[in-house]
Amino acid sequence: MNNKVIDHLIHAFEAPLTNPVLIFSLVLLIILLSPILLRAIRVPGIIGLILAGVVVGPHGLNWLEKSSAVNLFSTIGLLYIMFIAGLELDMNEFKKTKHKSALFGFFTFIIPIAIGFPVCFYGLGYDLLPSVLIASMFATHTLVSYPIVSRYGISKHEAVAITIGGTILTDTAVLIILAVITGAAQGDINQEFWVTLGVSFAVFLLIMFGIIPRIAKWFFQRVESEKTGHYIFVLTVVFFSAFMAEIAGLEPIIGAFVAGLALNKLIPHSSALMNRIEFIGNAIFIPFFLISVGMIVDVSVLMKGPTALIVAATLTVVAVLGKFLAATATQLTFKYSKNERNLIFGLSNAHAAATLAVIMVGYNNNIIDENVLNGTIVLILVTCIIATMMTESASKKVVREGHQDDEHIEHVEESEEQIMIPIANMSNMEPILDFATLIKSKKSPFPINIVSVVPDDEQAERNIIEAKRNLENTAKYASGSETEVELLTTVDMNIPSGIARMSKSVLADIIIMGWPSVVSFVDKIVGEKAESILNKTDATLLMCRIEKPMITHRSITVFVPPLAESEVGFGYWLEKILKLAQELSLPISFVCDARTEENIDEAKNKLKSSVRATYGNYEDWDNIYGLATFSNSDSLLVFVSSRSGEVSYRDSLDGLAKRVGKYYKNQNLILIFPSRQENQHIDEYESVEASPIFRKISREIGNIFNKEK
Incomplete structure (x- = not known):
């Protein structure tokens, strides 16, 4: 038995x-272990x-061989790298x-x-076709080190953007x-070959x-609740x-990259779906x-003679030198720093897939011949x-130079940003939380504060239990996009007072609420x-008011009243809207007067935002x-x-929410009230609950006197 x-x-x-289970376990x-063990000697996990x-x-211990299962997973991984590169490409930055x-x-x-070409043709003595083939191989590169820039949060940096753009151009040219x-x-x-290649490429792009x-777009709108379905669809x-792409006579990696570009606008970078795509790919x-x-690397080939x-050695030196000179030429042309040159060189030097x-x-x-094949394998490892x-x-x-993503968008002290969402209606909680995730600063270590205020009455205890249950459901939803949330429940005499108190308690920079509901007669008084x-x-x-998925939009229209630029919170809300446009890859149209247009344009230039903006004069x-x-x-x-x-x-602007809500019944709406200086307004000295009616009466009296004049 033991035997x-x-x-x-x-x-x-x-x-x-x-054994497939054992292979997968290994x-x-x-x-799991290789990045952990090599981190101690500061070798990158890749x-x-x-x-x-x-x-x-x-060619090593021979524990694994290139079986169909390994080939399948590695092909998926290669396509995944190219797909994520296309998906994370900042289209506004790329256009710019x-x-x-x-x-x-x-x-x-x-x-x-x-x-x-001259090295292969004259130096190594290869014929014309092999020399052209090997020379074109030097021009390719694979974004093997792309996960590194993604991890450091500089995937939208200009140097990275032009490297990704250049990758697809050079790899497409080489594969053609x-x-x-x-x-x-x-x-x-012959002529038929060229016509077939041209037509199939055009049909593929179409x-x-x-x-x-x-x-x-149709799928994401119709199957909104089926989150697993979204990932499988992608x-x-x-x-x-x-x-x-393969059918069109190109390599599959081109198809995966183009798929990333095609879905780019439909999958916001901070969304739960993007999180799932990156997590499973990187894991x-x-x-x-x-x-x-x-x-693939066979180290023993080097022992087979000079x-x-x-x-x-020749192939490796030429490959590295060619990419270094290309990065240096780019640096000199666009006056980039030495670090940006090295970033371009690092990203474009790896030779693997293509x-x-x-x-x-x-x-x-x-x-x-075999020598070139073996030499290329060594080249792949070294590069x-x-x-x-x-x-x-x-x-x-x-x-360290301060070029992380979003820096050129956000201006407020990002490391201190606090967002608060008061819960009133659980049915619209998910879209509001998604919206908050899109505009939240990536550098803020603080979670999003979700607050539930329970009125102080005889049912307060029961309502607190219900509120906590609702908050837990919200936390589960937030975990899908790895959004950290802080759940807060408080009891107060009335809901506005509770929200105001919690806002001061968490030092909220921005409060995100649902659309105000229809109010009763007593509320109006x-x-x-x-x-x-x-x-x-x-x-x-x-x-x-977010009733439709954000991906249904083709643009953002922002209506800005005169003197909005004089408000304390002008810069902050503008940064947030530009960040939203950046995440959704949408152009913005600002509707404002001439003076406000000038100020918005100036502020946008200071923020160095790549979002395309147009202006309508009103x-x-x-x-x-x-x-x-x-x-x-x-x-x-x-x-x-x-x-x-x-x-x-x-x-x-009085009662704008009500009027706008009635007029635009089937559209997503956002109403912004900029921040103001604390204790610098008359409402501090009024009974705030009653103030709206008194203010309306005083305004009407003022209007009567103005008319008489």
Whole structure:
């Protein structure tokens, strides 16, 4: 019996492993341990995974072989890297830097080829076709070190944006060259070949940018509650796109990247869906790919005589030199700093996916020999190590210089930002929490404060238990997007007083509420809840009516009354709206008078925001209904108002929420009340609950005297 068990164990652990459960367990153990063990000697986790692949692969201990399961997971990981790169690309920044991306793409394509072709043709003595193929391989690069910049929070930095843009341009060009070289080797280059390639590429782009976004938008709107469905749908799009790219004669990685671009506007960076995509990719699929890259490396090839060593060394030096010169040319052209140059070099130096695709196709078609194949594998290992170490070092320095994402958007003391959401209606809690997550500063360590105020009456105890249960449900929802929340319950004589007290207690910079509900006759006489909350608080206050998914919008229209720029909270709400536009990749249209336009434009330039903004001029602000000519059904409408008694306040803004809510029945609306200086307004000395009615009476009396004049 014991012998049977021992034999069974020996058989199970025979190299290479065949038991799929054991293989998966080993890979997960590597993913878990290699970054932890190598962190002690300051080696980036990515290198750890590649080196682990070398050790356990067929050319090392031979515990793992390139089985169909490993190939499947590594392919998914490669496509995932390209997809996330497309998804995280800041489209506003990319549009702003498209000419820079094109120039970097040109440099990183032409310089390695210009160096590589003569070296292969004259130095190593290869024929014309192999020399062109190897030289084009030098021009490719894979964003192996992209997870590093993502982790450091600089994925939207301009240097990163132009590198990603350049990657897709140079890799597409190389993979098209590959298709041409393969055709030439097989003698298939004719007019039919070029027509087929051109037409299939055009059809692919039409499907990806014309049809896929429309289907995705419809799906996300209709299947709003099915969160798992969203993720599965996204994966389906990625792999379908990769397959279509293959059918079109391109490489699948191009399809995955284009899928990221196609879904870019529909998946906000701070959303729960984006969190799921990144989490699963970084936890399983991308590490699988990196381990599989290591498994290809055969260190023993270097022992097979001087030719293999010379070819491997030459290919590696040319590959690294070509990318370094391309990064330096980009730095000199755009006057980047040394750290930004190193960041571009680090990101673009790793040769893995496209390089492997080029060389494997060349090897299978007998265009290149074994020496080039082995030399390329060594090149992949060396460039991946250099790339990850360089990216890690440059990212740290760029962060120290203060170039993290969102810095150019947010201006308020970000490390201190506090957001508070008072709960009134559980049905609209989820969209308001999603909205708060989108505009929250990524640098603020504080959670979002969710407050429930229970009236101090005979049912207070029962209501507190109910409120806590509701808050727990909200916390569960928040955990889906890894949004930290602080749940607070308090008892007060009335709800506005409780909200005001909690706002001061948590030092709230911004209060985000649901849209005010229809009020009773008593509320109108004594003072409406929303207006009472306004009077008792000083922080920036946002009232939101979010009934449709944010992805349905094509733009944001912001109505800004005259003198809004004179309010204390002007800069803060503007930063938040620009951040929202950045997250949703939407253009903004500001409707305001000439003076306010000048101030908004100046503030936007100071913030260095890449959001596209246009302006509509409107002067007759006593007629609020005239603003309707500037709005459209696809727009998120944002109305800037102010508290009574402040500089930009005017009678026409009175009861704006009610009037706007009735007029725009099926649109998402946000109403902004900028913050004001504490204790600098008359309401401090009034009975705030009763103040609205007295203020209305006094205003009407004032209007009578004005008319008589």
